[in-house]
Amino acid sequence: FPANFTYAGDQTIDAVYGMVDWSAFEWLRLTGGARLERTDIAVDTVNLGKNNERFAANIQSTDLLPSLATTVSIRTNLLFRAAWSQTVVRPTYREISRAEIYDVAQSRTIRGNQNLTMSASRNYDARLEWYPKPGDIMSVGVFYKQIDKPIEQASETRDNSIIFFDNFEQA
Numbered sequence: 001f002p003a004n005f006t007y008a009g010d011q012t013i014d015a016v017y018g019m020v021d022w023s024a025f026e027w028l029r030l031t032g033g034a035r036l037e038r039t040d041i042a043v044d045t046v047n048l049g050k051n052n053e054r055f056a057a058n059i060q061s062t063d064l065l066p067s068l069a070t071t072v073s074i075r076t077n078l079l080f081r082a083a084w085s086q087t088v089v090r091p092t093y094r095e096i097s098r099a100e101i102y103d104v105a106q107s108r109t110i111r112g113n114q115n116l117t118m119s120a121s122r123n124y125d126a127r128l129e130w131y132p133k134p135g136d137i138m139s140v141g142v143f144y145k146q147i148d149k150p151i152e153q154a155s156e157t158r159d160n161s162i163i164f165f166d167n168f169e170q171a
């Protein structure tokens with residue numbers, strides 16, 4: 001609802017990946033790689049209620065996404081792992097389509113934004129693993145993610161009756 005909007009989308013993601021795994025020392029293992037992705041997302045929205053008014057949205061992007069991980073063997077049964085990677089977050093068809101959908105549960109209209117861009121994400125994590133006996137593991141880990149231009153919901157009105165998607169600065 002309203003039933004006067006239709007949209008159709010197409011998404012193609014081509015990618016290649018390379019990786020190197022190197023045991024630098026008996027106690028140190030390094031793994032690195034990179035993924036090259038080409039993204040093509042297209043959405044065609046038609047407003048049937050306004051004489052078949054059309055809106056097109058298209059995102060084309062080529063991204064190099066590196067990653068690096070290390071494993072340090074502190075003892076034979078105690079490992080420290082750390083990793084860093086870059087990834088992307090793609091909007092969904094719904095988020096970039098101009099189609100308006102009425103959310104009955106929230107009593108509001110939700111619409112996409114044809115000007116959305118993909119988000120870039122940097123990911124960090126570290127973990128300490130202890131293997132007290134074969135088959136058992138205890139671990140503690142932390143992670144951090146930083147997103148540039150995250151896709152978030154925003155309100156067009158003070159009463160939140162019209163919601164749309166937008167790129168914010170950071171998350």
